[in-house]
Amino acid sequence: MNKILSILSITALSAILSSCEKLLDKQPLSQIPESGYFRTEQDLEFFTNPLYNMLNMDDRQQSDHLVQMTLSEVIIGGNRRTVPNSGGGWDWGDLRRINTFLARVDQAEDEAAIRKYSGVARFFRAMFYFNKIKRFGDVPWYDAELGSSDEALYKPRDPRELVMTKMIEDIDYAIDNLPDEVSVFRINKWTALALKSRFCLYEGTFRKYHGGEEVDKYLELAAAAAKEVIDAGRYRLYTTGGEEKSYFTLFSQDDADPGEFILAYDYSASPRVNHNGSSFTMSAAQGRPSYTKKFVNTYLMTDGSRFTDQSGWETMTFIDEVKDRDPRLSQSIRNPKFTLSDNRPFPNKFSTSVNGYHPIKFLQDETLGYDVRVGYSSNDLPIFRYAEVLLNYAEAKAELGTLTQADIDISIKLLRDRVGMPNLDVATANANPDPYLLSAEAGYTNVSAANIGVILEVRRERGVELVQEGFRLDDLVRWKAGYCIDQPLLGIYFPGPGEYDLTGDGQTNLVLYTNGNKPADEVGVEMFEIGIPVNNGGMILSEGTKGNAFYHSNIALAGFNEQRDYFYPIPINERSLNNNLDQNPGWVDGLNF
Template sequence: MKKILYSVMTGMMLLSACTNSLNLEPLSQISPNKSFATENELRLFVLSFYDSMLPNSDNEEKAFTSLYTENSDNIVLTGLDNRLTGNRTVPVSGGGWSWESLRNVNYFLQNYQRGGISPAVAEKYVATARFFRAYFYANMVARYGDVPWYSKPVEATDNEGLTKGRDSRTVVMDSVLLDIDFAIAHLPTNQSSAEVNKWTALALKSRMCLFEGTFRKYHTEFNLPDAERFLTQAADAAGQLIDNGPYRVYVSTPDKAYADLFHALAVNPTEVILARQYSSSLQIFHNVNYYTVSPSFGKPGLEKKLVDSYLMKDGTRFTDKPGYDKLGFFDETKDRDPRLSQTIRTPGYKRVDGANVLPPSYSGTVTGYQLTKFVTAAPNDANGKSPNPLPIFRYGEVLLNYAEAKAELGSLTQADLNKSIKRLRDRAGMPGLNLTAANAKPDAFLAAQYKQVKGANTGVILEIRRERRIELIMEGFRWNDLMRWKEGHLLAQQFKGAYFPGAGNYDLDNDGKTDLVLYTGTQPSLPGAQFLKIGTDVSLENGVAGGSITINPNTPKKFNEERDYLFPLPTQDLLLNPNLKQNPNW
């Protein structure tokens, strides 16, 4: 039971939909009048929070993000989400404005004492509940801004509670800080990738305070105070975990350590703090293999700007090379940061269980940069058959949170970089990040993307953002990163893939064999090759004259700077509760 986060309580609490889902009593086999009489009953109730509130591969609306299926400018699909086309609409209901998970947490916090369990025994379960309330509200604030704060379940007769308006995010986030600090102080310190502990709470605090601090810093239009206070809290929480926690960056050899962390069939306790756990023996799976190898899920691939962001193996900038944007696949992937070849198929790629060298399969990727992160052995390629764990919190993120918070505060030192970014680069066999050099010559390629970054630390902030995007790809961070940095305009740029000078035969891995044929007119005959017809199967920037692959070139992309940094509230809830007000310009 301890190995599985989420199957224990699936049938225990069945909540039906009604106004805000706030006045429903959780239905369970535990009688409300006799509940929480034993420690096991406390534990069972608290375990239900993991399934309902933590992300997996496909519950974005409930958990605010989904793991590995990022839909931003990191991973490109054949279709475009409404968030990318500007065709977002106000939902009638749902859309993330859901409160039943909070109702369950508050119900527990109000009632856990009724069975007479001693405070010493109940303490860690109370701390877990307050961790999840902090987690819930931090995500709601990130999504909607101001939200109603509820510290107890709302009863059916409580008209004031049911028609409560939105509290300011400053009030809500101060309450969230009280919850997460309680969790940090009272959760156990033992390592467990299946249940939250003190270190998980510190990781969450570093994450949510970094979001809030940078959001307040860059979104001056909201006139929010205390950006530095939240950034300081982020750095302090991350620093406590780095200095005192039991986790480390997992290392083996630079050519495989990063990949091994994600396609392993068991949680790596060295670095993973908390994970969604899956199991072949229990028949609990996700779908990452099928997602990356079949054409059924939009043929996902990395976007070209992300691929261009990877440094050379010696630490120099790929984008400083003359003509970098017109290099063929073999040349552009040669001698790069080893994490690139552990994230996508590059020359020499073999499956985890395979002996054959495989080029990118254009039936599985629309950009030519085919994903391999999280991909396990070929027998798991069937729909919904991937059994490997998906990390929710890991030490690598905490290192990045620490470096970014310190850089945004202006207090970053070389010693700070050495105990954060350097450890991630050491794993990949890459040179560390030099503070003085980064600030002396900021990367123009990155500066053109991140237009809000200014000041003395511009260069190192840009480099930390490079590191974050590369290290955390497919782990569900990119959307929130762009929102807090006020860089939503990047979502409206044309998505691109690999470069081809025009029709012809292409040896992608330089082994003397043609892997891909781009053609016009009638398809040629060449056994073993892949075929793409220009203008039909693939679009190039300049048509038959060549260029980078362009994805959905005829579909306009838009991001409304005056509206899209916050999500809309559903119309049904606005009608049911006249004290709720819609977000600006929705």
């Protein structure tokens, strides 16, 4: 999600306006004074404010669940992924600010402020290194302020275990010293616990599936951190609007719900601090996003049964396949139930969604006006929310093999209760694992455990609940399931030429025709010739004159490289400056594979 104004600007603006005269007497923050600064709580707050720009939630991240008109380099793979000369995520500016702050914070006179803002800095240092470990694996650990001539700048990468140990020390300090008051736009104790549950779950599952020691240690830490948030009772799921609306409304309303959003981006219409979530969905010029058929298939029926257990599920048309499904599907894509606030139907449009499963998550109502449609959305967006903490707890316990029905009842049951779905039954799931979620065409082929059924169900729940919140690629990496990216990127099924009603109101919304048989144009009806790419006025179907919409049929996907693609390459220039940095496996300078 593109931020037009950062959270830093929002939080600092009011303070700047209210104390201009005092600020004029201060030295610039770009020039770090040896004395006279770092004295007051306001000094500490202002110096740490830029760290909030490290926070990220990517609603556009492409994966096997969400694609766009132009596929990302990660999805295409092969020689589309190369070693960069510079950049590539190997940046350390934020860490320098953190370590500079921690080297000087003791100059302050307020002990409580020292502990609080040291907690802020150490929270962000743990987050900084979490992002580096995910991207590069082993990285050099720095916890002291360094100058350009310090030899330590040229040391080799430190072992992953050392970095993880330091991260846990940092996050535990943050947990102990950050405020415990609920604060949606400022980190607190609960944000730190949520981060700990996130990165310990990542590390535990990464080691389990890629090979490593102390798997249980990290999974137990993840479960314990999540459980502390649960037991505290400070947060609860948003349910206003009931089973048919609450999930959608959670993400579309202007103000973040303080019950579920542990930390959020603060956007507003006045002053104008916006993002482009609505135009991403509404505009044909901003990616034309679509969920994949494979992902949509994972949504359960409203009675809790599996959609893919039904006879003929593969060839169901849109109206039939979205009927009686988990309500989160109807609150995540355009479908027959979805209308705007003026009750107008909102049909799928292939001109704005490449394969027809058109996302509406984070969409503000089109009737709010032109500004919202073209990019000025003001709904707050999640960075950490309680739903993720519940899922982290359930998954950590499932991977440990200790998940009980009581654990489900305090985690996944709450997510399903919000939308009126039956609870997950542990014994039933383990007795009958979902063959679709185990299949090579659509599932996870490297999972094997006595409780495999419930592991798969937790993964299903995670995909459905957290779609478009930037988790999917990280999940595939830690589960060593990069092969999922190579599974088919298909869309809605069409049995052949003809007229189609995509809203269920009895009116034709779309017509498919064969060469030379185009009917007369109709207002409000999309028309596509089968066998011609959408960009040229047609639609490609996966089986010729029938099948699933297949926008990317002409893209040769090189495939996920299991020996290379779980980590990113370290840039060429960085290794030229520091000869002690070795390259990640499979990456070769100047060569494409």
